[in-house]
Amino acid sequence: MDQAQQLRNIIKAGPGQLPQRPLARVITVTSGKGGVGKSNTAINLAINFKKLGKRVIILDADFGLANIEIMFGTMPKHNLSDLIYQGKSITEIITWGPGEVGFISGGSGIAGLSNLGKEYLNYIIQNLAALDAIADVIIIDTGAGISDAVLEFLVASGEILLITTPEPTSITDSYSLLKALNRHPRFAKENSQIKMIANRVEGDKDGEVLFKKLNMVVSRFLGLPLEYLGAVPQDKNLSQAVMQQTPVSLASPNSKSAKAYEAIAARLMHMENEGKVKKRGMAAFFSHIVANKKTL
Numbered sequence: 178m179d180q181a182q183q184l185r186n187i188i189k190a191g192p193g194q195l196p197q198r199p200l201a202r203v204i205t206v207t208s209g210k211g212g213v214g215k216s217n218t219a220i221n222l223a224i225n226f227k228k229l230g231k232r233v234i235i236l237d238a239d240f241g242l243a244n245i246e247i248m249f250g251t252m253p254k255h256n257l258s259d260l261i262y263q264g265k266s267i268t269e270i271i272t273w274g275p276g277e278v279g280f281i282s283g284g285s286g287i288a289g290l291s292n293l294g295k296e297y298l299n300y301i302i303q304n305l306a307a308l309d310a311i312a313d314v315i316i317i318d319t320g321a322g323i324s325d326a327v328l329e330f331l332v333a334s335g336e337i338l339l340i341t342t343p344e345p346t347s348i349t350d351s352y353s354l355l356k357a358l359n360r361h362p363r364f365a366k367e368n369s370q371i372k373m374i375a376n377r378v379e380g381d382k383d384g385e386v387l388f389k390k391l392n393m394v395v396s397r398f399l400g401l402p403l404e405y406l407g408a409v410p411q412d413k414n415l416s417q418a419v420m421q422q423t424p425v426s427l428a429s430p431n432s433k434s435a436k437a438y439e440a441i442a443a444r445l446m447h448m449e450n451e452g453k454v455k456k457r458g459m460a461a462f463f464s465h466i467v468a469n470k471k472t473l
Contacts, residue, residue: 200458201309202449204316205334208341209350211321214376215340216244217415217425219318221435222338224276224426225442226314234271234312235280238330239320246282249274250422256282260304267307275427279312306460315459322350323357332364333465335457338406342377343387352394359399363465366401370454374441375408384408406444409437 206222208215216239223233236257237245246253253272259265271279308315317334319327331337341351355371358364373391375384388405395403409415414432418425426435448454 199309199313200456200461201312201315202336202454202456203334203459203462204314204336204338204445205319205330206316206338206340207319207327207331207354208321208339208347209323209352209354210347213321213340213342213344213347214409215321216248216318217419218338218340218374218376218409218438219316220245220248220278220424221426221438222442222445223278223314223316224424225439226446227276227278228426228439229442229446231313231446232311233278233314233316234308235278235316235318236283237280237318238283238326239318245274245280245318246272248419248422248424249280251275251280253280253282261301267304267311271311275424302460302463305463306458308459317462323354327354328358328361329466331358331369332361333462335369335455337369337371339371339373339403340376341373341387341391342375343383348387348391351391355395355399355401355403359401370404371401372404372406374406377411378408380410381408407437407441409434409441 204222206215206219216237219235223235226233235245239245251272251274253270255263255265255270255272257270260267260270270281272282273279317330319330321327339351339355341347351373359366373388375387378384378387384407385405387408388403392403392405395401410433412425412432412434414429415425415434418428421428425432426438429435
């Protein structure tokens with residue numbers, strides 16, 4: 178019996194018969210515009226989660242740009258499209274990068290979900306749900322900006338990390354992204370935690386000032402709760418690490434930026450340990466995405 182048939186049998190058995198598995202923590206990293214350090218944040222947080230003893234997988238959902246594999250310096254053999262259309266298993270499409278962090282290249286796979294029938298969508302969701310048994314933390318690296326695909330990821334996510342820099346365009350684009358999310362017909366703010374990271378600032382105080390600027394307009398005009406996670410300072414070591422295709426948390430672990438990522442990861446883990454994070458798992462995440470698949 179091949180894997181596809183096994184999963185079809187599981188689906189036919191009904192939800193009451195599904196094997197119990199732990200739910201992974203799904204964190205979606207996003208930004209209002211490109212070039213603000215979103216993928217760097219996803220990678221370095223993943224490295225630090227791994228250092229804290231967590232099993233980590235990154236899903237690169239920034240279709241067509243392949244930022245994660247470039248920054249890792251690792252070329253994947255397969256991507257999500259191969260799971261959907263070529264019958265590859267979930268373990269076959271995971272590439273293991275530096276620091277024993279796994280990543281899945283999105284390819285054009287998720288965009289193609291809108292063309293699949295309900296039974297096959299269930300098959301895909303069950304296969305992706307197997308990630309819950311492989312990883313404790315799954316980081317979704319979305320595309321930048323405001324697109325239907327990005328908004329679908331954010332609507333499905335219970336935990337969103339918004340990366341913003343002091344540039345006026347970054348601040349306004351971050352606000353525009355949150356405004357579009359807030360207007361989405363299936364977005365429920367009570368089910369989402371939005372947390373901001375100030376990137377490329379001169380120091381912690383500058384990060385706090387940046388957060389206050391954004392939070393003031395978000396609170397006044399959107400009524401969305403926004404949490405501040407911390408700041409990542411300007412650091413030449415980070416730029417050098419990108420050129421070397423090695424995460425700065427591995428290339429220069431004592432650098433200012435690496436220490437900042439370490440502190441943010443620790444803060445996120447503390448929130449989980451305090452019971453302030455609700456784990457939803459990958460099945461719930463992707464079920465939400467395909468619930469209105471015509472929008473993709």
